[in-house]
Amino acid sequence: MAEWIRACGVDDIDTEDVVRFDHGGRTFAIYRSPDDKFYATDGHCTHEQAHLADGFVMDSIIECPKHNGRFDYRTGAAKGAPVCVNLATYPVRVDGDHVLIELTV
Amino acid sequence: MASDAAVIIGAGFAGVSAAFAMREAGHAGPITIVGDEAHLPYERPPLSKGLLTGSHTGLMPIRKAADYAVAGIALTTGASATGIDRDRWRVELSTGHALAYDRLLLATGAAPRRLDLPGSDAVTIHTLRNAADLARLQPAFAGARRLAIVGGGLIGLELAAAARQRGLAVTVIEAGPRVLGRGVPEALASVLAETHRSNGVTILTGVAPASVSAAGVALSDGRLVEADTIIAAIGVTPRTALAEQAGLAVAGGIVTDNMLQVAEGIFAAGDCAISAHPLFDDAMVRLESWQSAGDYGVAAGRNMAGQGQPIGVVPWMWSDQYDLGLYTAGVPAAGATTVDRIEDGLVTQFQLDPSGRLVGAASLGSGTSASRGIKIASRLIAARAAPDPGHLADPSRPLKALLQ
Numbered sequence: 001m002a003e004w005i006r007a008c009g010v011d012d013i014d015t016e017d018v019v020r021f022d023h024g025g026r027t028f029a030i031y032r033s034p035d036d037k038f039y040a041t042d043g044h045c046t047h048e049q050a051h052l053a054d055g056f057v058m059d060s061i062i063e064c065p066k067h068n069g070r071f072d073y074r075t076g077a078a079k080g081a082p083v084c085v086n087l088a089t090y091p092v093r094v095d096g097d098h099v100l101i102e103l104t105v
Numbered sequence: 106m107a108s109d110a111a112v113i114i115g116a117g118f119a120g121v122s123a124a125f126a127m128r129e130a131g132h133a134g135p136i137t138i139v140g141d142e143a144h145l146p147y148e149r150p151p152l153s154k155g156l157l158t159g160s161h162t163g164l165m166p167i168r169k170a171a172d173y174a175v176a177g178i179a180l181t182t183g184a185s186a187t188g189i190d191r192d193r194w195r196v197e198l199s200t201g202h203a204l205a206y207d208r209l210l211l212a213t214g215a216a217p218r219r220l221d222l223p224g225s226d227a228v229t230i231h232t233l234r235n236a237a238d239l240a241r242l243q244p245a246f247a248g249a250r251r252l253a254i255v256g257g258g259l260i261g262l263e264l265a266a267a268a269r270q271r272g273l274a275v276t277v278i279e280a281g282p283r284v285l286g287r288g289v290p291e292a293l294a295s296v297l298a299e300t301h302r303s304n305g306v307t308i309l310t311g312v313a314p315a316s317v318s319a320a321g322v323a324l325s326d327g328r329l330v331e332a333d334t335i336i337a338a339i340g341v342t343p344r345t346a347l348a349e350q351a352g353l354a355v356a357g358g359i360v361t362d363n364m365l366q367v368a369e370g371i372f373a374a375g376d377c378a379i380s381a382h383p384l385f386d387d388a389m390v391r392l393e394s395w396q397s398a399g400d401y402g403v404a405a406g407r408n409m410a411g412q413g414q415p416i417g418v419v420p421w422m423w424s425d426q427y428d429l430g431l432y433t434a435g436v437p438a439a440g441a442t443t444v445d446r447i448e449d450g451l452v453t454q455f456q457l458d459p460s461g462r463l464v465g466a467a468s469l470g471s472g473t474s475a476s477r478g479i480k481i482a483s484r485l486i487a488a489r490a491a492p493d494p495g496h497l498a499d500p501s502r503p504l505k506a507l508l509q
């Protein structure tokens with residue numbers, strides 16, 4: 001069953017930045033893009049499991065903290081070596097001051 | 106030049122990255138990688154980390170076997186290049202075969218320095234560079250109780266951390282006045298040394314090993330470090346013999362220009378090469394890091410495909426010890442001014458050259474927390490920026506603002 005879960009507050013993320021969100025034994029990365037939209041992906045890099053919340057956001061790209069692998073956080077697409085497996089993404093909506101992500105529980 | 110064949114000597118990260126980059130850059134001729142190890146090319150960093158602690162098993166391939174076939178890259182493993190005949194444009198192999206080349210890449214990497222002391226013929230002194238070394242070290246680790254590590258560099262300290270995680274008693278013997286004397290600022294090295302000590306590692310500095318025996322390592326000051334297993338982690342030397350035999354320039358590495366070219370048709374990249382770096386006034390730089398081996402490999406592959414671009418990448422390195430991650434970028438200049446930035450659980454040092462330009466940075470923090478500041482520093486270095494030292498030092502002012 002899908003459920004909307006509060007991940008963080010709108011003001012908890014700077015524009016062009018990322019934060020970590022843990023829920024139900026899983027971990028996610030929540031992004032705020034330069035054009036002020038919110039996105040969510042799995043928290044761990046598909047290469048060697050570094051947490052992307054320590055990564056660096058530029059435009060629509062998250063660069064992994066460990067080996068600098070890159071993903072488009074809007075689609076989860078891996079952008080080349082060393083990452084080759086895409087990231088899972090999750091629907092996000094903003095409700096007032098809250099950023100919600102849709103998870104299947 | 107009918108076939109336009111490329112030969113790559115060395116199946117490490119630099120060689121493999123070059124082969125794929127060359128293909129992606131449009132090279133249509135044959136590409137052959139020759140590697141003297143028997144394995145599908147694999148990543149080295151896990152050798153001193155998860156593969157020793159046991160948190161990982163199995164070598165981690167750089168690319169899947171199928172990727173080589175898809176890209177049309179021939180992989181000849183278990184064979185070494187024994188000579189380069191530059192007049193006939195051929196590489197001679199240990200198998201007795203020869204390969205014709207129009208473009209050649211030397212990506213032979215580096216080999217660990219051996220510890221040559223009285224007694225070293227009679228006992229095993231391990232080194233760790235490749236899968237064969239790991240296969241010897243793993244069973245020794247499993248049976249070991251007391252480990253002596255000669256050398257307090259990054260590999261020595263990663264080994265110490267892995268050994269403590271396995272419950273071994275560990276002594277690190279470092280001849281210099283402190284660990285990580287090469288390339289890691291003292292402010293960060295002292296935090297790492299303290300972490301090792303609090304994890305039970307004995308670190309001895311300013312003392313050299315004098316001889317080895319079944320009892321352990323005897324020191325120059327007469328003390329004995331009792332050990333049943335000894336590892337030398339005293340640095341590496343670039344593998345340049347092949348280049349020297351072929352009459353190529355070698356000076357602390359195979360000498361390349363800032364497009365990674367050595368001579369007509371011949372390129373070099375990775376740990377074996379010393380290259381002029383355009384971001385640092387073409388200073389000659391030799392790097393020993395995973396990221397740089399990959400970045401330089403890619404740059405060499407593109408230039409072998411005809412792109413002719415000077416390297417633009419900023420050197421980047423990381424190391425994991427316990428739950429700490431060390432990240433560095435750039436090339437610290439001699440006589441540089443340093444600026445320290447101390448944040449919650451994060452120590453960062455920036456190096457500015459005499460004109461105020463940022464040339465290097467290093468940061469240490471838990472997990473991967475130190476990475477972001479170094480990514481920002483790396484971009485500032487690439488932009489030849491001279492950031493305000495007051496801003497760098499002030500933890501209340503975000504580093505990212507310096508990029509605007």
Ligand SMILES: Cc1cc2nc3c(=O)[nH]c(=O)nc-3n(C[C@H](O)[C@H](O)[C@H](O)COP(=O)(O)OP(=O)(O)OC[C@H]3O[C@@H](n4cnc5c(N)ncnc54)[C@H](O)[C@@H]3O)c2cc1C
Nearest residue numbers: 115117118119141149150185186214375376393394395398
């Ligand atoms: C244990 C360990 C841990 C490391 N950890 C880190 C880390 O945490 N972070 C980091 O940034 N870097 C790390 N490094 C460094 C990094 O792995 C190297 O910088 C990188 O592997 C260099 O790549 P390379 O392709 O230039 O050379 P190599 O990986 O050494 O590959 C060269 C290959 O060429 C082969 N070869 C040599 N001569 C010939 C010949 N004549 N014919 C055929 N084959 C030949 C060699 O056997 C080897 O397989 C580590 C290295 C080691 C050994």
Ligand code: FES
Nearest residue numbers: 045047048064069
């Ligand atoms: S863990 Fe993300 S690129 Fe390696």
